Amino acid sequence: MKTLKIITLATLLLFASNAMQAQVSINVNLGVQPSWGPVGYSSVNYYYIPDVQAYYDVRATQFIYLNGGTWIRSGHLPYQYRNYDLNRGYKVVLNDYHGTRPYSQYKYHKQKYYKGYGKPQKSIGYRSDNNGNKGNDNRGNNGNKGHDNKGGDKGHGNKGHGKD
Template sequence: MKNITKLILGLLVFSFNYSQAQVELDAVNIQAKKSEKTENSSFVDVRYYYYPNLQAYFDTKVAMYLYQENGEWVESEKLEPSTRGYSIKNGQYVMIEGYTGEEPYEMLAEHKAKYPADYSSRPKRDVASN
């Protein structure tokens, strides 16, 4: 009876050590896959979205909108009421890549020229398909 108890305890200890090693190996593999993904991915970190129709920005870092009100730039969790009917979810926006500063509106003239407002409600046609 003593031998069987020792054998069972030995097997339990061995299986516990084996499973612990397996968990550690899995954690290492997961970490390696994560670093592989970030090195090989085309993910671009974007801080600001620009809304051409509103001439406003959304700061993803602090989840705030930046827009002009009475000639001054305002930061707010929601857009001003004068945007009645404009749907942020359906509206046109542009990701501003590479800019991580605090005042994207300093480049407003450049953004207005590069991304003109389009107030039409018609669906956009793909130029390449013509």
């Protein structure tokens, strides 16, 4: 009888340790930064992408954007931004927000980080193009139709962060 109790206890401990180990493995793999994310940030939950006025949820690997007055979560950007180059566009790291609805601060983000804001950052997935030139690929025009990204700050009061 005593041997049966020891075997049962050992089996339960074995199952419990395997379950705990599996849980740790799952948590380690969640929240991997996207290849187009800016270099230097390892624990980010959300990005705001000014050129497309959308958020990216790192943990859920989903974009969050307005569609007809409703916030939509999707694995892809809206159709009108299908050619937007995430590697070249500016990404605002929202390391001070820890909720589930970063768009609750959308009016503030939209005003502070307008379309065309900032210079592209070096992306995690920085790569060579087909011609052997180092850099990010250049699909589309970064969502800045009609913007002249030349000529300095343009008087926006964001020295060093304005259009270049």
